[in-house]
Amino acid sequence: MMNWPRLKGMSTAQSLSPSEAPEIPKRGRGRPRKAGDGASRQALIVAAAKHFRRKGFDATTTRDIAQATGMQSGSPFYHFKSKNALLVAIMEEGMRSAQRSQDAVLAALPGDITARDRLAALVLNHLYVLWLPGNDFVPVMHHEWRSVPPAQRKTIQVLKDAYEVPWRDALAQLEDQGLLGTNASLARSMLFGVLHGSMTWFKPKGALRLEQLARECLNALVSEQPRTPGPAGLPPAAFDPETVVREAWRRGGRRNTDTPSPATSPLVLSKQRAA
């Protein structure tokens, strides 16, 4: 899957993941249809990822996947014991592939590079992981997380944590240099939010390419000059817009259960215009 190669002859079945071992296809026997090894399994993963990304996990039928792979409706269950196992396999392979490319990029970077440039490389690589054609695995992972059985979430979470280690390092350095508007941990969560959110609104056509998007994301979250440390901390005093919002909600809202609120607040009056 993805754009990242695996070693030749390295059957996917021998990977570290105990969660989804197929029946061991007895390679080398029978008719060597495609390649004899896990090619069909791989084709199922690729087709499933494509469908899951477009229509969602629940809306995709195992028959869709089978048909896209040229199989009969029952055949996917020869390779995967359930539809959910197929989803987990997609996520695991997506993260492994992303990790491979990220490691390769980091290894190719000069040693004396700044933390900002290192983060730039991580960001661009991540955009490639998300956006390059055929790379449906990581997007599916993020969007279909709730369809993963809780028992198997931990395995994927470990892969995600490992992937984020270099991000933590780079952002911690940037925080030390005063180049962030928040702390490293929050900046990392926000940065991934920006990057994953780009899948919703970004269209890589025209002038704005992935490379430029990467630059803009970095510029948006990482300053080039240290920020003034003056009032940068948490203002202990009342934050004006904050109290305004809080008060507005206190006036205008109930906790909301079933019935619409009685509506006697002045807020509503200020809203009558649009009705």
Add this chain to the structure above:
Amino acid sequence: MMNWPRLKGMSTAQSLSPSEAPEIPKRGRGRPRKAGDGASRQALIVAAAKHFRRKGFDATTTRDIAQATGMQSGSPFYHFKSKNALLVAIMEEGMRSAQRSQDAVLAALPGDITARDRLAALVLNHLYVLWLPGNDFVPVMHHEWRSVPPAQRKTIQVLKDAYEVPWRDALAQLEDQGLLGTNASLARSMLFGVLHGSMTWFKPKGALRLEQLARECLNALVSEQPRTPGPAGLPPAAFDPETVVREAWRRGGRRNTDTPSPATSPLVLSKQRAA
């Protein structure tokens, strides 16, 4: 729905949305079970939103929703002509409610407030919209967008565009003041990415409350002092980490279709350790 009230006696059926008008419940006749008006319809919307958020649109059955509302399995279709119509109603009402609270907040703000503080109020209000209990509508809108029939997307898009107008204004001012690391349009998309992404990772327990999250988001994306306009533009020269990443992918990747790539690149060698 939400925490924002509607005018008393304003049946939801008379709203601007032509997309989902129920059968006009003949209010005032029959047994006045709850309130006589669209209370059941409203209860369906609330219950559906809760389920859609937790389990997803496809995984939620209309029977789930009926049961949560104390109805029989066929009854939701008296109020909504289809499951999809229920989803659209959730999104429309979610946006209308968000717009109401946002308008109220803006109206309550002093006129001489800075663009930064105005944006702070918008951000905090938006976090309330996303996070306060019972407010499942807008999260559902973002997560289940692809389940909306294309014909009805436009209606909701209009509401979303209106909602974003004050954001555009505030961010345009901030861009003029040199407080953004990117342009106003991209900053807006990124900011919403951060805010919506918070639904994945943020837990409003402990020290980090919504108010502080709002501050941190703002600090992360909006400087307090104008940024140095020096090398802030697009560097026309080769961007080092960028070319490294691009080269790495060129070496390591094919476009990817079905079969795993042959893998003869040096990238793979540098990755053998984890196997």
Add this chain to the structure above:
DNA sequence: CCTACCGATCGGTAGG
């Protein structure tokens, strides 16, 4: 808004 129901589909399996 309930009763009773239908047609279609879906994940999964037995047995080869």
Add this chain to the structure above:
DNA sequence: CCTACCGATCGGTAGG
């Protein structure tokens, strides 16, 4: 990996 199939469920409807 195919054939043939099952049990369960699901969105939706007729008729009151």
